[in-house]
Amino acid sequence: MLTRFAPSPTGPLHLGHAYSAVMVWTLAADLGGAALLRIEDTDSTRCRPEYEAAIYDDLHWLGLHWPDPVRRQSDHRAEYDATLDALAGRGLLYPCSCSRSAIKAAGAKPGWDGLVYPGTCRARPMTEARPGDALRLNMARALQQAGPLPEFTETGPLFSGKIAVQNSDLISQIGDPVLRRKQTGDPAYHLACCHDDALQGITHVVRGADLWRATFLHVLLQALMGWQTPIYHHHDLVRDEAGQRLAKIVKSRAIAAYRAEGFGPKDLLGLIGLA
Numbered sequence: 001m002l003t004r005f006a007p008s009p010t011g012p013l014h015l016g017h018a019y020s021a022v023m024v025w026t027l028a029a030d031l032g033g034a035a036l037l038r039i040e041d042t043d044s045t046r047c048r049p050e051y052e053a054a055i056y057d058d059l060h061w062l063g064l065h066w067p068d069p070v071r072r073q074s075d076h077r078a079e080y081d082a083t084l085d086a087l088a089g090r091g092l093l094y095p096c097s098c099s100r101s102a103i104k105a106a107g108a109k110p111g112w113d114g115l116v117y118p119g120t121c122r123a124r125p126m127t128e129a130r131p132g133d134a135l136r137l138n139m140a141r142a143l144q145q146a147g148p149l150p151e152f153t154e155t156g157p158l159f160s161g162k163i164a165v166q167n168s169d170l171i172s173q174i175g176d177p178v179l180r181r182k183q184t185g186d187p188a189y190h191l192a193c194c195h196d197d198a199l200q201g202i203t204h205v206v207r208g209a210d211l212w213r214a215t216f217l218h219v220l221l222q223a224l225m226g227w228q229t230p231i232y233h234h235h236d237l238v239r240d241e242a243g244q245r246l247a248k249i250v251k252s253r254a255i256a257a258y259r260a261e262g263f264g265p266k267d268l269l270g271l272i273g274l275a
């Protein structure tokens with residue numbers, strides 16, 4: 001059994017991260033497995049080295065340990081580009097130059113993760129890609145190529161069981177997702193995350209329920225690329241000792257702010273009902 005904690009260094013870790021990290025290491029211990037730390041720093045406009053340094057520091061302070069070396073996604077861009085090339089070679093990607101306002105103006109409807117792309121650029125061939133274009137996955141074609149999608153196993157408290165992925169949901173609720181971001185050319189989270197879960201042999205993914213819907217897209221990407229689908233465990237969002245959902249202001253407060261006030265790791269875990 002191998003799991004991972006995969007934060008993005010786009011800001012300081014907060015109570016929600018502490019909760020998630022402890023869930024990851026607890027499940028690994030319960031199942032006699034191990035947990036890796038992975039730094040998901042593909043978003044070159046938002047990730048900062050000082051946030052990455054603070055991740056190591058806060059997690060060590062919480063008493064969590066992981067094997068070296070830690071995989072930093074920004075060191076592996078060529079691998080994600082190779083995956084994009086493979087998908088493009090199968091006719092599954094197209095370049096897109098639409099701005100957010102153009103997407104809105106084209107009458108896009110809200111889906112699971114923001115507006116569902118209305119397909120404006122879908123007919124553009126890759127040979128017409130311009131510098132700065134995003135690359136999108138042609139969902140309908142991807143579903144055709146992938147064939148019947150496997151059910152995935154979910155062991156979390158919210159949606160336990162064998163979960164079927166409906167093609168119609170992928171079309172209507174996700175649409176054609178961006179797999180390479182515009183301007184920077186950074187690989188999208190979904191692509192880098194699934195690539196690395198497969199590469200690192202992750203058998204169990206433990207993460208917050210906010211990523212539940214992303215899993216449906218991840219199962220498709222895994223099927224397309226021939227990657228193993230891990231077992232998923234989406235934990236509920238952080239609660240206090242009394243089982244109440246923490247107010248956003250509390251749960252989004254930095255671990256560093258509590259440390260500066262003299263909290264110890266036990267005090268902090270007590271605050272989120274885990275001590």
Ligand code: GLU
Pocket residue numbers: 005006007008040193206207211
């Ligand atoms: N990097 C993602 C985040 O910080 C988490 C990815 C995952 O656990 O799948 O939200």
